[in-house]
Amino acid sequence: MQGKVDQHDSSIGEPMKEVLLVNLWTSFSKPSMAIVEGNVFAGGYLFLACCTYVIVEKSLKFSLPETRRGIFPMQVMGVLMRIIPPRVLLDWCIRGYEIDAQKAEDWGLVSRAVKKNEIEHEADKWIKEVLENSPTAISLGMEAYSNIVDDEKNQKYLKSMLDKGLRTKDALEGLKAFKEKRSPNWEQ
Numbered sequence: 001m002q003g004k005v006d007q008h009d010s011s012i013g014e015p016m017k018e019v020l021l022v023n024l025w026t027s028f029s030k031p032s033m034a035i036v037e038g039n040v041f042a043g044g045y046l047f048l049a050c051c052t053y054v055i056v057e058k059s060l061k062f063s064l065p066e067t068r069r070g071i072f073p074m075q076v077m078g079v080l081m082r083i084i085p086p087r088v089l090l091d092w093c094i095r096g097y098e099i100d101a102q103k104a105e106d107w108g109l110v111s112r113a114v115k116k117n118e119i120e121h122e123a124d125k126w127i128k129e130v131l132e133n134s135p136t137a138i139s140l141g142m143e144a145y146s147n148i149v150d151d152e153k154n155q156k157y158l159k160s161m162l163d164k165g166l167r168t169k170d171a172l173e174g175l176k177a178f179k180e181k182r183s184p185n186w187e188q
Contacts, residue, residue: 029139049079058113063098070174074158
């Protein structure tokens with residue numbers, strides 16, 4: 001289960017404050033790019049949503065299956081709100097269906113969906129276009145963007161809601177059913 005870690009000896013000290021993965025990705029002063037060649041589920045969207053550009057292989061599938069496991073994709077929803085229209089996103093989070101790469105591009109989840117043999121060429125083209133522009137202007141724009149989107153406050157709240165959800169009977173049943181490869185038996 002997410003967040004459950006066995007006791008272990010480590011020479012790595014405890015962080016002074018909670019480290020939220022999304023904060024590491026959204027504090028870049030330069031554009032970032034994800035090149036995706038495998039299907040994306042659940043927490044993988046934290047990486048996708050935080051990258052400036054996302055180029056994917058056009059046969060990929062994308063889904064948010066959490067509600068089928070008795071969990072709501074809280075933190076993922078928080079970062080996806082920046083790029084997918086709210087009503088579309090909420091429906092996707094609730095129903096957890098699968099979409100193809102073309103739909104992901106239409107929603108703005110990915111920048112471009114291309115054939116597998118075109119991914120590197122497309123990435124190189126985008127990188128070249130970015131490098132033709134002012135690095136100072138881009139850096140300032142990236143800084144401004146990260147400061148107008150209060151991801152840290154949102155992610156702390158959404159993490160607390162996820163933790164609350166993970167303690168429910170539905171989450172326990174959903175995860176157990178997933179491991180046992182059966183449909184969950186929700187309490188009504």
